Amino acid sequence: MIDDIKSDAEQRMKKCIESLEHSFRKIRTGRAHPAILDGITVPYYGMDTPLKQVASINVEDARTLVVSPFEKSLAPAVEKAIMASDLGLNPASNGDVIRVPMPMLTEANRKELVKQAKADAEATRVQIRNARRDANNDIKELLREKELSEDEAKGGENAIQKLTDQFVAEVDEHLKAKENDLMSI
Template sequence: MIDDIKSEAEKKMKKSLESLNSAFNKIRTGRAHPSILDSVLVDYYGQDTPLKQVASVNVEDNRTLAVAPWEKPLLPKIEKAIMMADLGLNPSNNGEVIRIPMPMLTEETRKEMVKQAKADAEHGRVSVRNARRDANSMLKELLKEKEINEDEERNGEEAIQKLTDRYIAEVEKLLKAKEEDLMAV
């Protein structure tokens, strides 16, 4: 029973980390990286479809992305979707491929992005702590219903706290790496 609660808490914490990684991928650095466009949805025959499913996204050089659609009529739709995604990117279409130059980041922009990364990391920490709270409340419920004793509850809480500490440390590690990436000139 306690193992089930612990594994459920770990699943939630893993999802929190995945969500944080996804949020960090949306924060662009000065370098081109295909994951910047992961959130872009293209109107494909009336259906919002992820860009990856309708085009290939490649890094041309460290400051330019190239998007080659599988179907030529999608070029204007993809270009429009990238502009509407509010990523601060200005794609240019040459009739074959859409090129997306990465704008240079000013010191002020970098600091804003670090601030955004810290806010995302805090959301990740809160999410991990919420998973801990839920698991601890399930343990207390089991204790109240006399399905486990106090020692088992205490041991379960300690195990969940160790899990929480491990995931919080992982959030910190991801944040530190993102900060270094953003502040690198």
């Protein structure tokens, strides 16, 4: 039973880390990366469709993305969607291909992005601690129902705490790497 609780908590914590990695990919650095445009949707036949489903996104050079809509008629809508996003990007279209230059980050921008990364990391730590709390509550419930001895419950709680410490350390590593990435010129 404790193994089931522990594996469930571990799965929840892994999902938290995946979510953090996904949100970190959306924080733009000075370099071009196709994942920056992941959250953008384009109106396509009356439905908002993710950009990567209606266009190919490639890196032209270290500071420029090239977006090629699969249908030429979508180019203005794609350009408009990129401009309307809160990413601060200014696409330039030459008909069927849209170039998205990555603006240089100022020191103030970099510090704001680091703050955002820290906030995302803290939210992930909270989610991990919530998973720990839920697992510990499950263990306490089993203890109350006399399905576990106190020693087994204590051992289970210790195992959950070690798991929590491991995942929180992983969050810290991701944050440190992202900070270094943002602050490097």
